[in-house]
Amino acid sequence: MTFQSILDEVRNNLNKVLTEMSITGIDFSVEPAKSGFGDVSSNISFLLAKQLKKSPRDIAQLLSDNYENSQHTLVLKSEAHPSGYLNFFANWEKLNQLILSESNLDTFGFVELGNKSTIVVEHTSVNPNKALHIGHVRNIIIGDTISRILRKADYKVNVLNYIDDSGLQVADILVGFTHFGFAQEPPDGKKFDHYCGDDVYVKTTQKYDEDSSLEEIRKNVLKDLEDETSETAKLADIVTRRVLSNQLETCWNLSVYYDCINFESQIIRSGLWTKIFEKLKEMKLVEFENDGKNAGCWVIRGDGKEEDKIVVRSNGTATYIAKDIPYAAWKLGLLDDPFYYEKYPKDQPNSQKLWQTTLNTNGTKENFSGSKVITVIDSRQARLQKIITQLMGKFKSIPDAYVHLGYESVTLSSETAKTLGLDTDGKQAQMSGRKGLYVSADSVYDLLKERTIQETTKRHPEIDSSEIQQIAHSISVGTLRYEMIKQDLDKIITFDLTKSLSLEGDTAPYIQYSFARASRILEKSQRSPSIDIDFSLLSDKTELNLIKTIGLFGISVRDAANNLSPKVVARYSHDLAVSFNSFYEHTKVLGIGDEKLENARLCLVNSFKTTLEKSLDLLGIVAPNKM
RNA sequence: GGGCCCAUAGCUCAGCAUGGAUAGAGUGCCGGACUUCUAAUCCGAUGGUCAAGGGAUCGAAGCCCUUUGGGCCCGCCA
Numbered sequence: 001m002t003f004q005s006i007l008d009e010v011r012n013n014l015n016k017v018l019t020e021m022s023i024t025g026i027d028f029s030v031e032p033a034k035s036g037f038g039d040v041s042s043n044i045s046f047l048l049a050k051q052l053k054k055s056p057r058d059i060a061q062l063l064s065d066n067y068e069n070s071q072h073t074l075v076l077k078s079e080a081h082p083s084g085y086l087n088f089f090a091n092w093e094k095l096n097q098l099i100l101s102e103s104n105l106d107t108f109g110f111v112e113l114g115n116k117s118t119i120v121v122e123h124t125s126v127n128p129n130k131a132l133h134i135g136h137v138r139n140i141i142i143g144d145t146i147s148r149i150l151r152k153a154d155y156k157v158n159v160l161n162y163i164d165d166s167g168l169q170v171a172d173i174l175v176g177f178t179h180f181g182f183a184q185e186p187p188d189g190k191k192f193d194h195y196c197g198d199d200v201y202v203k204t205t206q207k208y209d210e211d212s213s214l215e216e217i218r219k220n221v222l223k224d225l226e227d228e229t230s231e232t233a234k235l236a237d238i239v240t241r242r243v244l245s246n247q248l249e250t251c252w253n254l255s256v257y258y259d260c261i262n263f264e265s266q267i268i269r270s271g272l273w274t275k276i277f278e279k280l281k282e283m284k285l286v287e288f289e290n291d292g293k294n295a296g297c298w299v300i301r302g303d304g305k306e307e308d309k310i311v312v313r314s315n316g317t318a319t320y321i322a323k324d325i326p327y328a329a330w331k332l333g334l335l336d337d338p339f340y341y342e343k344y345p346k347d348q349p350n351s352q353k354l355w356q357t358t359l360n361t362n363g364t365k366e367n368f369s370g371s372k373v374i375t376v377i378d379s380r381q382a383r384l385q386k387i388i389t390q391l392m393g394k395f396k397s398i399p400d401a402y403v404h405l406g407y408e409s410v411t412l413s414s415e416t417a418k419t420l421g422l423d424t425d426g427k428q429a430q431m432s433g434r435k436g437l438y439v440s441a442d443s444v445y446d447l448l449k450e451r452t453i454q455e456t457t458k459r460h461p462e463i464d465s466s467e468i469q470q471i472a473h474s475i476s477v478g479t480l481r482y483e484m485i486k487q488d489l490d491k492i493i494t495f496d497l498t499k500s501l502s503l504e505g506d507t508a509p510y511i512q513y514s515f516a517r518a519s520r521i522l523e524k525s526q527r528s529p530s531i532d533i534d535f536s537l538l539s540d541k542t543e544l545n546l547i548k549t550i551g552l553f554g555i556s557v558r559d560a561a562n563n564l565s566p567k568v569v570a571r572y573s574h575d576l577a578v579s580f581n582s583f584y585e586h587t588k589v590l591g592i593g594d595e596k597l598e599n600a601r602l603c604l605v606n607s608f609k610t611t612l613e614k615s616l617d618l619l620g621i622v623a624p625n626k627m
Numbered sequence: 628g629g630g631c632c633c634a635u636a637g638c639u640c641a642g643c644a645u646g647g648a649u650a651g652a653g654u655g656c657c658g659g660a661c662u663u664c665u666a667a668u669c670c671g672a673u674g675g676u677c678a679a680g681g682g683a684u685c686g687a688a689g690c691c692c693u694u695u696g697g698g699c700c701c702g703c704c705a
Contacts, residue, residue: 492699505653
């Protein structure tokens with residue numbers, strides 16, 4: 001695996017050197033060097049200092065001398081740095097060849113971590129009573145990116161979207177339709193999901209605040225939802241599926257795809273809860289309270305000072321968390337699967353098969369469970385997810401079989417909140433579906449698209465409008481996705497409408513632009529680059545740095561997959577673009593009057609282009625050839 | 628009252644898992660580079676008590692403890 005090869009060589013040789021010195025059990029690092037310190041660095045001397053009673057500097061020198069005797073192919077020389085680090089310099093002629101030829105393989109960047117094991121990634125799972133807002137976008141982009149990375153890391157990934165079609169939020173819009181006279185058709189071409197969220201949901205919940213007696217209606221509707229033969233349930237089915245269809249359009253537009261859609265109503269009707277409840281009782285994971293404040297309830301004991309969690313109320317009904325438990329167990333394949341599966345009525349744009357659960361026995365049997373499960377939900381649900389994780393840990397012996405991948409929420413900047421009519425006194429504001437305080441995913445996309453169409457048209461007046469549309473789409477999706485993924489999961493994103501339209505600096509367009517530049521060089525060269533070149537011709541600092549960065553792709557993928565950290569790939573893509581832009585500004589490729597050198601550089605440009613394409617693909621971002 | 632997360636340049640963030648070299652980007656401000664493979668770019672300058680204090684270590688932005696400031700969670704709601 002490219003740059004990994006030289007790391008492996010160094011590690012092996014250092015181990016041999018240690019063996020010769022009769023030293024064992026040292027867990028030293030071998031990693032890509034910081035710039036200015038050779039190509040590979042090891043901290044080995046620091047770790048030996050105490051044992052050998054010498055300064056790290058002297059040890060580095062000793063190791064370096066011994067290292068010179070070992071067989072090396074990719075390493076040119078070692079060097080003891082006065083700081084104590086042991087640095088290695090690569091034989092770039094060989095490493096160039098290795099990296100550039102491997103980068104042309106389809107499997108470049110593929111890492112063997114999952115060994116083809118199955119892993120479930122659940123994300124999106126937005127209540128089907130509203131359109132996706134910018135906070136949901138963070139969820140779906142994290143989930144989708146993680147799925148793509150895990151596939152590249154040799155996992156078979158099943159992507160699920162859980163639809164809570166029988167919850168309170170759905171009940172609320174049903175109340176709006178059945179009791180407050182909201183028309184079932186949205187006005188003048190408004191998307192149905194937007195209509196439900198912006199109008200029906202917001203205005204219906206407003207009425208509860210004004211008149212608390214309406215709560216009774218709400219409760220009855222919620223109760224009716226559980227009975228599939230009721231008129232309420234039938235209407236709910238029509239409404240939620242229509243909203244879901246609109247939500248999926250938004251997701252698909254952002255290049256987010258799924259394998260299977262699960263409906264909460266079916267989980268309830270399947271009787272899975274009863275089965276898992278019996279199991280929980282058997283395993284004494286739930287206990288019946290005879291007295292105290294939770295008398296008559298079944299509870300899960302809290303950890304330490306934490307409160308007990310009620311799973312079954314004293315009236316015998318199950319609480320919210322009780323719906324999550326069977327679903328989690330189902331995802332892990334711990335229960336006999338009660339579902340049948342049918343094709344979702346619409347095809348996904350990428351033609352990936354999309355299934356949905358059904359209780360109708362006409363469906364087929366499929367398997368969407370996994371030996372591991374990753375559930376992407378924002379960290380406000382950390383407490384409930386912790387309980388689920390602990391329960392699943394009791395059922396399944398594999399460590400970390402159930403992982404809650406949490407992330408901080410997206411808030412609105414005070415300026416953006418102000419445009420929505422909320423004065424926050426300079427503070428950021430939490431979004432709220434009920435209050436109608438949110439920025440929809442579709443509207444952000446539309447604004448970005450408008451902006452990028454303008455920008456692209458200005459730069460390329462010669463391009464026809466359908467191509468402009470396509471380019472603007474790629475840039476808009478890229479920009480939105482990149483903004484949602486480039487920072488760590490535990491950082492709050494303060495969304496600002498104006499700032500989100502920035503297309504410069506650490507953004508997707510910056511990265512995409514470097515791709516377009518490379519494409520144009522290759523296009524103008526009018527030939528396909530050959531790998532049969534003299535690799536020693538690529539010796540300029542910017543060339544070597546670009547090759548090195550290309551070679552680090554696999555290490556990046558592994559790091560991202562191991563740590564479930566999508567931003568690692570975002571940063572890698574950016575680093576790669578920076579390396580290329582620096583190369584581009586300093587080195588000419590075409591028209592330099594030296595065909596061999598031109599060939600070599602074309603080969604490098606081509607490697608860069610295919611590597612960036614693969615890297616961006618993990619982020620769900622497409623780079624246009626022109627922009 | 629209990630629990631989780633955050634704090635690094637004016638602003639937004641990397642680096643922290645696995646301690647070691649001159650703590651890096653972007654953005655902003657200032658100054659340069661388009662008759663050149665696309666300036667959505669590049670080069671330079673400016674900018675740091677790594678929130679504070681303590682501890683362990685030869686060595687801390689990173690590990691441990693405490694404190695401060697900010698965000699979130701803790702219903703027989705979902």
